[in-house]
Amino acid sequence: MSQLLTEFRRPELLQIVALTLRVTGAALLLATVAGVPIGALLGLVRFRGQRLVTLVLYTGMGLPPVVVGLFVYLSLSSSGPLGVLGWLFTPTAMIVAQAIIAFPLVAGLTMSAVAGVDRAVRQQVFALGASRWQSAWTVLLEARVGVTAAIVAAFGGIISEVGAVMLVGGNIEGQTRVLTTAIVLYTRQGEFALAMALGVVLIAVAFGANVLLLRLQGRLRDQ
């Protein structure tokens, strides 16, 4: 236990936590900005091929992160189509990979939440003379608990993800090492105490972030 406590005082720990939050935060944001409107749209409108889009989205939720990582790696590689960007083995590549992993979760769960809003509410809003955008916004507000849950699920999915960020980030010390890849590294080296300490930190960080998100959700629900 005392060994565990000394591990918390490692200077690189703060940097690793900061990068983890930066990468996951940015990826979650990209996924939210793209996923919530698209999910809401899919939940609101009816169109041909909707079942197929839904199926693709739900399948995307189960995509192994390593496969996403490999896809991003091959795209960003010098020999790949986006090699000129020079993003491989940088935090940007990790953000791209995590955003792709998070997007189906955010969009798919938002879609379910919006589709679950009572039809009567929608018709009522329309009857009150709301524009299309106003009514979409109102429905989204009605579904806010489910939308927050979508974001929370996506957050949990990517902050604990290791395969993709390891592949596209390279786990470079001081550059692209995040909590999960550090845990893999220290486990590989047999530094179990340090790996465990980082695991505790990861849980604490995820717990803190979820407290924030749930307080928000709770407040929104109470009002």
Added chain:
Amino acid sequence: MLTPAARMDGAMTHIRSRFAWVLVTACLAAAATAAAQAPVKPGVLRLATTTSTDDSGLLRAILPAFEKLCACRVDVIAVGTGQALEIGRRGDADVVLTHAYQSELKFIAEHHARERFDVMYNDFVVVGPAADPAKIASRRSAREAFAAIAAAKAPFASRGDNSGTETAEMAIWASADLKPAGAWYRSLGQGMGETLIVANEQRAYTLSDRGTWLAMRDKLPNLRLLLGGRSIAENPDFALRNRYGVMAVDPRVHPGVNAEAARKFVEWLVSPETQRVIAAFGMTRFGQPLFYPDSDRWKASQVPAR
């Protein structure tokens, strides 16, 4: 006095503003994060190497001197040798430091690098459960030891990750005319550290580089070193020698690489000064070197002047 409807309306506006506020804050945070992304390249050398050089602590010990010399940053991507060479093959690293001689020659034959330089060597050892059910402790060669393990169908943990160590393991099985298969042969697809941990838990034999074994043996109470001796000088089997080579990725094939820094790195790595530091690494912690200098320039410097 507000009517219930008006109160409802007020609450709704409140929620709406809060929800919008949350989205705005989130967008600002994203913008700030994106702005913090500094594109780096010219001052960076990307080194794809094997987990053994990194996990042993060697790179952490020697690289700061090079970073000072070339005024650049070295990004170490520590993976299995197979993946390291593949990263080089795609032009995603400027220089590769690996330990699979035949694969390295193939890398050059495919024109991804012009030349390979010997850097250092160490050796592999065969470790296994203290009870030694296949009785390999008395063997003098890895070939005989592996044949005994296969005959006894004793559990064997293989890296199974196309690493330099697995390549060496496969060469030993081939030299014994064996194709390992069956429940006793466990191909893990993992790194050296994980493989040793699994071998420890499952009381299995495995082939390990001596450095990782020395670094981790305190955490492996069920395993003993059974073939390879206490140091490389006592290793009875020359086939267990583990050669590390360095190659700068050829800029004619991969124009995106930092050829200048790669060239400097290779030159620096094989220089007698760096080789001396490599030779001393591990002496204080393990009482023996983990890597033995092997560059041509080092060997030339060791020949007494006539």
